[in-house]
Amino acid sequence: xxxxxxxxxxxxxxxxxxxxxxxxxxxxxxxxxxxxxxxxxxxxxxxxxxxxxxxxxxxxxxxxxxxxxxxxxxxxxxxxxxxxxxxxxxxxxxxxxxxxxxxxxxxxxxxxxxxxxxxxxxxxxxxxxxxxxxxxxxxxxxxxxxxxxxxxxxxxxxxxxxxxxxxxxxxxxxxxxxxxxxxxxxxxxxxxxxxxxxxxxxxxxxxxxxxxxxxxxxxxxxxxxxxxxxxxxxxxxxxxxxxxxxxxxxxxxxxxxxxxxxxxxxxxxxxxxxxxxxxxxxxxxxxxxxxxxxxxxxxxxxxxxxxxxxxxxxxxxxxxxxxxxxxxxx
Amino acid sequence: xxxxxxxxxxxxxxxxxxxxxxxxxxxxxxxxxxxxxxxxxxxxxxxxxxxxxxxxxxxxxxxxxxxxxxxxxxxxxxxxxxxxxxxxxxxxxxxxxxxxxxxxxxxxxxxxxxxxxxxxxxxxxxxxxxxxxxxxxxxxxxxxxxxxxxxxxxxxxxxxxxxxxxxxxxxxxxxxxxxxxxxxxxxxxxxxxxxxxxxxxxxxxxxxxxxxxxxxxxxxxxxxxxxxxxxxxxxxxxxxxxxxxxxxxxxxxxxxxxxxxxxxxxxxxxxxxxxxxxxxxxxxxxxxxxxxxxxxxxxxx
Numbered sequence: 167x168x169x170x171x172x173x174x175x176x177x178x179x180x181x182x183x184x185x186x187x188x189x190x191x192x193x194x195x196x197x198x199x200x201x202x203x204x205x206x207x208x209x210x211x212x213x214x215x216x217x218x219x220x221x222x223x224x225x226x227x228x229x230x231x232x233x234x235x236x237x238x239x240x241x242x243x244x245x246x247x248x249x250x251x252x253x254x255x256x257x258x259x260x261x262x263x264x265x266x267x268x269x270x271x272x273x274x275x276x277x278x279x280x281x282x283x284x285x286x287x288x289x290x291x292x293x294x295x296x297x298x299x300x301x302x303x304x305x306x307x308x309x310x311x312x313x314x315x316x317x318x319x320x321x322x323x324x325x326x327x328x329x330x331x332x333x334x335x336x337x338x339x340x341x342x343x344x345x346x347x348x349x350x351x352x353x354x355x356x357x358x359x360x361x362x363x364x365x366x367x368x369x370x371x372x373x374x375x376x377x378x379x380x381x382x383x384x385x386x387x388x389x390x391x392x393x394x395x396x397x398x399x400x401x402x403x404x405x406x407x408x409x410x411x412x413x414x415x416x417x418x419x420x421x422x423x424x425x426x427x428x429x430x431x432x433x434x435x436x437x438x439x440x441x442x443x444x445x446x447x448x449x450x451x452x453x454x455x456x457x458x459x460x461x462x463x464x465x466x467x468x469x470x471x472x473x474x475x476x477x478x479x480x481x482x483x484x485x486x487x488x489x490x491x492x493x494x495x496x
Numbered sequence: 497x498x499x500x501x502x503x504x505x506x507x508x509x510x511x512x513x514x515x516x517x518x519x520x521x522x523x524x525x526x527x528x529x530x531x532x533x534x535x536x537x538x539x540x541x542x543x544x545x546x547x548x549x550x551x552x553x554x555x556x557x558x559x560x561x562x563x564x565x566x567x568x569x570x571x572x573x574x575x576x577x578x579x580x581x582x583x584x585x586x587x588x589x590x591x592x593x594x595x596x597x598x599x600x601x602x603x604x605x606x607x608x609x610x611x612x613x614x615x616x617x618x619x620x621x622x623x624x625x626x627x628x629x630x631x632x633x634x635x636x637x638x639x640x641x642x643x644x645x646x647x648x649x650x651x652x653x654x655x656x657x658x659x660x661x662x663x664x665x666x667x668x669x670x671x672x673x674x675x676x677x678x679x680x681x682x683x684x685x686x687x688x689x690x691x692x693x694x695x696x697x698x699x700x701x702x703x704x705x706x707x708x709x710x711x712x713x714x715x716x717x718x719x720x721x722x723x724x725x726x727x728x729x730x731x732x733x734x735x736x737x738x739x740x741x742x743x744x745x746x747x748x749x750x751x752x753x754x755x756x757x758x759x760x761x762x763x764x765x766x767x768x769x770x771x772x773x774x775x776x777x778x779x780x781x782x783x784x785x786x787x788x789x790x791x792x793x794x795x796x797x
Contacts, residue, residue, distance in 0.1 A: 188695040188697075188698070189695060191695065191697055192695040192696050192697040192698075194697075195696075195697035195700070196593050196696070196697070198585055199585045199586065199588045199589035199592070199593055199594075200589055200593065200594070200599075201585075202581075202582050202583075202584075202585030202586035202588075202589060203585075203586040203589040203590060203594065203599070203600070203603045203671075204599075204603075205582055205586065205667075206582075206586050206603055206606060206607050206610070206667065206668070206671060207602065207603055207606050209610065209664055209667065210606045210609065210610055212621060212625070213610075213613070213617065213618070213621045216620070216621050216624035216625055217617070217620060217621065217624070219624065220620070220624045220628070267520065268520040268523060268524050269524070270517075270520075271516060271517040271518075271519070271520025271521060271524075272517075272520055272521045272524050272525075274514075274517040275517045275518055275520065275521035276521070278514075279514060279517065279518060280521075288521075288525075290789070291525075291528075292528075293785075294782060294785050294786070295528050297718075297721055297722075297781055297782075297785050298725070298778060298781060298782075299724070299725020299726065299727070299752070299777060299778075299781060300725070300727075301725055301727045301752050301755055301756065301774065301777070302531070302535060302725065302774050302777065302778055303531065304756075304759075305755060305759050305770060305771070305774050306531050306534060306535060308759060309538070309759070309767065309771075310530075310531075310534045355527050355528070355531070358524050358527070358528070359524075359528065362524065386506055386507065386509075386510035387510055387514060388509060388510040388513045388514060389506070389510070391513075392513075409612060412612050413612060415614070416612075416613065416614020416615070416616065416617065417614070418614065418615065418616045418727070418728035419727045419728060419752075419756065422756075423759065423760070443614060443616045443728065446616055446620070447616060447728055447731055450620075450623075450731065450732045451731055451732045451735060459628070462620075463620055463624070466616065466617050466620040469614055469616075469617060470613065470614070470617045473612075473613060473614055473617075474609060474613075477608070477609050477612055477613070478605075478609065481605060481608050481609070
């Protein structure tokens with residue numbers, strides 16, 4: 167029996183129309199998604215443009231001296247960012263110095279030492295803590311940590327280092343409780359869960375065969391960590407730390423509560439200071455005068471540039487790791 | 497015997513460093529535990545029914561946080577409603593149409609920067625864009641012409657400005673999770689749908705979105721968690737309001753800003769309210785993250 171294909175012209179036309187309209191709808195949808203991703207870039211460009219435009223008056227008035235001057239006087243309208251920049255950099259680097267080794271220690275604990283049934287719960291707890299908003303750390307720092315620190319550890323440290331040449335200057339002055347050191351402590355506690363979570367994830371990208379091979383050669387756990395896992399995941403660990411540094415640099419609330427908001431640079435870490443974000447948060451809604459507002463926006467611009475550089479480096483390092491991990495898996 | 501010495505040395509070193517890492521873990525967990533304990537202790541001892549029914553008080557008066565809670569919920573909702581579609585579309589572009597496009601590499605990079613950019617800078621951006629608008633600008637005149645002086649949000653602090661700054665924070669979170677989740681959808685599904693003759697938009701809407709739904713919802717939940725404690729960008733976009741206000745073009749109270757103002761002030765009873773607010777935010781954030789986690793694991797199984 168021969169099968170003869172009959173083409174119903176009406177159905178064919180319908181199908182052709184459906185294909186055509188489907189194509190048009192697809193093109194439209196493609197356009198919408200493309201527009202949205204261009205929108206993301208537009209937001210980024212808008213942030214930069216608005217910061218640059220907003221800080222123009224201050225850039226014109228102070229020029230480069232804005233970043234080298236410590237002056238901050240709303241009455242005479244003399245503004246300089248040095249004290250804020252100094253505070254931002256010191257608090258972030260101190261926080262990193264405390265949080266990175268401890269964070270890596272936690273990651274080693276979670277990947278190698280922790281009894282298996284506890285690994286997931288502790289890991290989840292750390293991830294949950296990484297999501298707690300910074301204002302919580304700020305309020306805790308102000309009401310709980312600072313008074314306790316002032317009453318116990320701070321006088322002890324001042325006493326302890328009183329006769330040691332360099333440390334004597336770093337840990338000098340009356341115990342205020344709040345100050346640059348306290349802000350760094352709070353900051354380091356805040357970024358700790360973040361560093362631990364990222365580092366643990368990076369450690370988990372190390373192929374088990376590498377570790378097993380090292381164990382089979384008779385390496386101790388520490389040797390496996392130090393000579394196999396860390397070298398393999400070095401870029402990722404550094405990238406994760408840079409990501410955390412980016413957070414610490416831009417962190418506002420945890421710092422603003424406890425740094426003391428004093429526009430000067432003191433050698434002592436126990437003295438009150440300020441940071442870029444703390445200055446903006448504290449003074450912005452009360453700032454009057456175009457030059458004052460513009461100076462605060464220029465501070466924001468400086469902060470954005472610093473964090474941009476740090477985050478960009480972090481992206482590149484983590485991106486490189488992703489490629490390599492992909493290569494190993496394949 | 498030299499071998500034995502070496503062996504003992506290696507063993508000692510191993511024990512030493514492993515002890516250090518256990519101590520590091522203990523140290524870190526103790527701090528985090530301390531924070532949570534004092535938060536729950538102070539928070540629960542300050543919480544009462546008044547929190548949910550009374551307005552934020554002046555110092556010395558009795559009051560609650562009702563207007564601040566309402567403001568936070570309202571602005572977060574607006575931000576999620578505005579930010580999710582944009583983030584979803586952009587994430588879809590990155591994972592589907594433009595997976596290997598040169599533009600996508602740039603968008604991914606910019607998005608990841610925005611994801612961790614300081615939120616206070618986002619606040620400055622919206623301040624420049626909305627609040628600090630030159631009254632003579634074409635932009636503002638067009639807005640007033642279109643909406644009338646009463647409804648134009650430009651030129652002053654407003655809840656809309658606050659919601660906008662939160663939207664800018666929501667978008668990158670949703671973009672990132674959407675892209676990641678769509679990339680996990682096996683290509684076989686897409687090919688099967690395409691083989692049936694479905695155009696690409698139909699494949700995406702009916703197949704890949706559906707397959708990645710739980711993951712995408714997880715991303716949205718995480719975005720909500722992220723913005724519910726966000727303080728810095730709200731300080732100079734919505735300002736704050738002591739009273740119950742539902743007017744989006746006017747300043748509005750919000751929980752984080754109220755916590756900040758009350759905690760920085762000298763009044764003991766306002767400190768208690770700040771603790772209560774901090775506890776509410778933490779519970780909300782933890783609940784959202786746990787919900788996201790449960791969704792995620794249900795997707796896996």
